[in-house]
Amino acid sequence: MAEFFERFAAANQESAHRLIENTEPPRLVDIASFIMAPAPRTDAGKRYEKLVGRFDLVGLIVAHLWPLDADKAIEIAGSAVRNKQAPLTREKQVETLVFLTFGQLQQLTDSYADTAPSVAEIIFAAAINSGRFETLAYLEPMLHSPSINTACADFYKAVINVWRRGLLVDPAGQLNPALPTHRAAPSENLAEKQRQRLLDLIRQPPA
Numbered sequence: 001m002a003e004f005f006e007r008f009a010a011a012n013q014e015s016a017h018r019l020i021e022n023t024e025p026p027r028l029v030d031i032a033s034f035i036m037a038p039a040p041r042t043d044a045g046k047r048y049e050k051l052v053g054r055f056d057l058v059g060l061i062v063a064h065l066w067p068l069d070a071d072k073a074i075e076i077a078g079s080a081v082r083n084k085q086a087p088l089t090r091e092k093q094v095e096t097l098v099f100l101t102f103g104q105l106q107q108l109t110d111s112y113a114d115t116a117p118s119v120a121e122i123i124f125a126a127a128i129n130s131g132r133f134e135t136l137a138y139l140e141p142m143l144h145s146p147s148i149n150t151a152c153a154d155f156y157k158a159v160i161n162v163w164r165r166g167l168l169v170d171p172a173g174q175l176n177p178a179l180p181t182h183r184a185a186p187s188e189n190l191a192e193k194q195r196q197r198l199l200d201l202i203r204q205p206p207a
Contacts, residue, residue, distance in 0.1 A: 004023075004027065005031075005034075005047075005048045005051070006047075006048070007019060008031055008048075008051060008057070009048045009050045009051050010050075011057070013056055013057075013060070016056075016057050016060055017060055020057075020060050020061060020064050021064065025065055025068055025069055025072070028061045028064065028065060029061075029065075029072060029076070031051070031057065031061060032057075032058050032061045032062070032076045033076075034048065034051055034052070035051050035052060035053065035054050035055065035057055035058050036055075036058065036076075036079060036080055036083070037052065038052075038086070039052055040052065053092075055080065055088065055092040055093075055095040055096045056095045058076065058077075058080055058095070058096050059095050059096045059097065059098050059099050060099060061076065062076050062077045062096065062097075062099070062100065063099035063100060066100070066104060070107070074107060074108055074111045074112075077096060077097065077100070077108055077115075078108060078111060078112040078115060080092075080093075080096045081093055081096060081097070081108075081112075081115045081118050081119075082112055082114055082115060090118075090121075093118050093122065094122060097119065097122060102123065102135060102138040105119050105122075105123065105138070106138060106141055106142070109141075109142050109145065113145050113146065113147050114147045115147075116142045116145040116147045116148050117147055117148050117149075117152070119142065120139055120142050120143075120148060120152070120156065123135065123136075123138055123139055124136070124139060124156060124159075128171045133163045133168055133171075136156075136159065136160050136163050137160070139156050139160065140160065143156055143157060
């Protein structure tokens with residue numbers, strides 16, 4: 001077991017992928033649990049403390065486990081994203097979920113409703129950044145979750161509506177809160193103008 005942990009502690013993402021593929025699921029669960037646990041206090045645990053916080057490895061483990069034991073994979077992903085005592089940064093959440101399909105992300109929110117806000121934010125950002133606006137549709141089943149506040153749900157619904165009407169053509173220009181240019185008058189706020197443009201599009205009745 002010690003050699004097994006040492007190999008993981010020294011692994012980069014590429015070598016970890018090969019290592020995970022050749023490891024039995026129960027041991028992968030042990031690794032994921034160790035990574036997500038608080039910093040080890042025992043001398044034995046401290047030997048592998050480089051593993052703690054490696055959520056890129058947790059993401060690989062979850063993706064590998066999913067076809068073998070979906071319930072266990074969902075449990076691991078849910079435990080990571082729902083950690084209230086030591087909440088993950090957005091970067092760590094992305095590392096945990098990045099290898100999952102949109103369908104698997106929906107399964108995660110079906111099992112753990114309180115993961116919906118984080119998952120929805122990641123899907124929204126991925127859709128806007130990639131230009132694959134059709135993936136905004138994966139948000140819709142999550143918008144009924146009580147864990148997503150009404151204002152966020154309404155915003156997502158409005159953007160989906162704009163996309164379906166073929167009006168979401170320049171997300172950076174429509175959604176990005178840019179600062180005023182140096183030539184702008186003090187009262188002129190470009191960010192507000194861009195938000196207003198989006199609101200105007202939302203309010204337009206369908207053709």
